[in-house]
Each structure stands twice: as C-alpha cells, then as structure tokens.
Amino acid sequence: MSVPCVAVDRERGETVRTRLADAGALDGDHEIEVVDERIFIPVTTPDAVPADLRDSVVERDPDERERPRTPAEILGYDPSLERLGDLVIIDEENDERAREIADAVMASDVPCDTVLNRASPIEGELRVRRWEVLAGNGTETVHREYGHEFRLDVAEVYFSPRLATERRRIVEQVEPGESVVDMFAGVGPYAIPMAARGASVVACDLNERAIEYLRENAERNGVVDRITAITGDVRELDATYTDTADRIVMNLPHSADEFLDTAVRVAGDDCVVHYYDIQHESDPFGPGTRAIREAAGEAYEVAVETERVVRSYAPHEYNVRLDVRLTRQ
Ligand code: SAM
Numbered sequence: 001m002s003v004p005c006v007a008v009d010r011e012r013g014e015t016v017r018t019r020l021a022d023a024g025a026l027d028g029d030h031e032i033e034v035v036d037e038r039i040f041i042p043v044t045t046p047d048a049v050p051a052d053l054r055d056s057v058v059e060r061d062p063d064e065r066e067r068p069r070t071p072a073e074i075l076g077y078d079p080s081l082e083r084l085g086d087l088v089i090i091d092e093e094n095d096e097r098a099r100e101i102a103d104a105v106m107a108s109d110v111p112c113d114t115v116l117n118r119a120s121p122i123e124g125e126l127r128v129r130r131w132e133v134l135a136g137n138g139t140e141t142v143h144r145e146y147g148h149e150f151r152l153d154v155a156e157v158y159f160s161p162r163l164a165t166e167r168r169r170i171v172e173q174v175e176p177g178e179s180v181v182d183m184f185a186g187v188g189p190y191a192i193p194m195a196a197r198g199a200s201v202v203a204c205d206l207n208e209r210a211i212e213y214l215r216e217n218a219e220r221n222g223v224v225d226r227i228t229a230i231t232g233d234v235r236e237l238d239a240t241y242t243d244t245a246d247r248i249v250m251n252l253p254h255s256a257d258e259f260l261d262t263a264v265r266v267a268g269d270d271c272v273v274h275y276y277d278i279q280h281e282s283d284p285f286g287p288g289t290r291a292i293r294e295a296a297g298e299a300y301e302v303a304v305e306t307e308r309v310v311r312s313y314a315p316h317e318y319n320v321r322l323d324v325r326l327t328r329q
Contacts, residue, residue, distance in 0.1 A: 005040040005060045013039040030062040074104040085141030088112045102134035126207040127158040148221050152187045157210040174199050181245040181266050183234045184252040188214040195223035204234040235262050253278045260295035269328040284320045300326040
C-alpha cells in the first residue's frame with residue numbers, strides 16, 4: 001500500500017524524525033525504511049509535514065509495523081497473570097478459557113517461554129502443587145528477586161513470588177555476623193539474601209530437590225561460604241546447632257506449631273523467631289503466641305515484637321507473622 005514518506009539523507013534522519021514527531025506527523029503503523037544513504041519516514045498526511053520538508057515527501061510501500069500487544073488487547077479482557085522468571089502462571093478452571101489465555105500470552109509482547117495453569121492446590125509435606133503446561137515445555141526457571149537469582153522447578157519445590165516484599169522485610173533486619181536457622185528453607189529465598197548480608201545460615205528442608213536448588217542458588221549468588229544446607233526433617237537437626245541461633249525463620253504456616261520445640265532447642269540466649277501462621281480473622285495472633293509461650297516454658301522470656309497480617313489466605317483466614325524475641329532467663 002502506498003504511504004507518504006519524508007525522504008532525507010541518512011545523517012539527518014533522527015533530526016527530521018524528531019521534528020515530524022513534534023509536529024504529530026509520524027505514521028506509527030509503518031516501518032521506517034533505509035535504502036543506501038536515504039531514509040524514508042512514513043507520515044500520516046503530507047499536510048501534517050512542516051512546510052520546509054514538504055518537497056521531500058514521496059510515495060513508498062513500507063512494511064506494516066508489528067505493534068507489541070498485551071494479552072488484554074488480544075483477548076478483550078484482562079486475565080490475571082503471575083510472572084515467575086520466564087514462566088507465566090494462570091489460575092483458570094475452565095479448560096477452554098485457559099487455552100485461550102495461554103495462546104494470547106504467547107502471541108503477546110509478554111516475554112515468556114511457558115504458560116502454566118494450576119492443576120491442584122499446594123499439597124503434602126513438601127508443599128508442592130501439580131501444573132498443566134499449556135504452552136512451552138518446562139516448569140523450571142530462573143527467577144530474580146531483589147537482586148538475587150533463584151533457579152527452581154515449580155513442579156518439584158515450593159516457591160511463591162507473591163511473598164517477595166514480605167521476605168524483604170525480614171531480610172532487611174539481618175546484621176552481619178548473625179547465626180540464622182531457616183527451618184523450612186525451600187530453594188533459599190530467605191537464606192540466600194540473609195547470607196548476602198553477612199549472616200551464617202543453616203538452611204534445612206525435607207525436600208531433597210529444594211536443597212539441591214538451594215545449593216546451586218547459593219553458588220549463583222556467591223554465598224556458598226555462609227550457607228550450610230541440610231536435607232531432612234528439621235526436628236532431627238544435629239545437636240551441633242543446639243543453643244546457637246540469633247534468628248530463626250519458621251515459614252511453614254499450616255504446622256509451624258509442631259516445630260516450636262525444635263526452635264526453642266536451637267535458639268541462642270537472645271533470639272528472634274519469625275513465626276508464620278494461618279489463623280481465623282477472629283484471633284489471628286493468639287494461637288501462635290500461646291504456642292510459643294508454652295514451648296518456651298521457663299527457659300525463655302517471650303516478647304512479641306511484631307504482629308503482622310501478611311495476606312488474606314482464604315475467606316476469614318489470614319496468613320500472619322509474629323516476630324518474637326526469646327531471651328534466656
Ligand atoms: N521458605 C521457603 C520459601 O519461602 O519459599 C519454603 C517455604 S514452604 C511453605 C515450606 C517448606 O518446608 C517446604 O519446602 C517443605 O519441603 C519444607 N518442610 C516441610 N516439613 C519439613 C520438615 N519437617 N523439616 C524441614 N523442612 C520441611
């Protein structure tokens with residue numbers, strides 16, 4: 001299709017393009033052409049071109065410009081998408097709609113290799129879910145969070161990018177030289193940034209694959225020297241770690257109370273415990289506080305320093321965090 005274009009020498013191209021843009025004369029639907037030392041800049045109409053350039057208007061047949069498009073533009077509605085590295089995650093029960101969203105994501109300007117749909121809730125001791133791969137072929141990715149890189153496979157380990165800000169709040173409290181025990185460490189989103197701040201971190205997880213990724217991620221992020229990664233049930237943590245921790249992370253919200261005896265065992269003389277819990281909105285912090293006091297017994301004075309609602313988990317249920325200081329009596 002014939003389109004009016006302003007033809008200029010190449011070295012004047014950018015100056016003229018800027019003038020045409022300022023005049024509102026640029027035609028964004030067609031590509032600029034470069035032929036030998038001449039440049040052809042598509043314009044909407046010759047009348048819109050500044051007077052001193054009008055003699056340079058010629059007719060050309062440039063390619064149509066491919067415009068980046070969002071999934072919403074393609075679909076006509078805005079689907080809810082979550083990004084994790086180069087994976088796009090959707091949560092759609094209707095199979096036909098899930099496929100339609102995946103096709104739109106792949107055809108859009110969203111940079112991604114794979115679209116996954118949630119195929120189960122998070123399940124079992126290892127807190128992993130099943131996935132349907134709608135486009136692409138893998139469930140492994142490298143995710144970046146606050147300057148650190150985490151390789152992980154969402155079909156084999158737990159990871160939630162939604163908790164990035166929450167993790168950041170905790171990581172920022174860490175001082176160089178601290179001894180930290182991350183009791184349910186996953187692929188290391190607490191342990192690795194804490195080690196990067198100068199803490200020595202013992203990172204434990206029951207999931208062998210999570211610990212393999214954590215070791216790789218420690219290397220990727222240059223903190224191997226400050227991380228001890230341990231596969232197994234944290235309740236069986238070696239006696240070497242008894243009475244050592246300045247800080248403990250307990251991110252297993254459905255059953256952290258079952259592990260409080262271990263937390264009290266590894267706590268040093270003055271230790272902050274970050275305790276995650278899921279409770280009814282009517283008393284979100286009471287059960288955790290009582291469980292911690294009971295586990296601490298006479299051995300420690302217990303001071304609750306923070307009570308925080310992290311997010312809404314289900315109707316009338318919150319995912320909460322208690323920061324509790326244990327001081328040996
Ligand atoms: N902290 C990580 C994060 O934020 O991504 C992982 C949290 S995930 C909710 C809980 C983790 O606890 C899972 O990786 C699971 O394998 C691990 N886990 C469950 N029971 C455990 C146990 N008895 N000892 C050690 N780890 C356990």
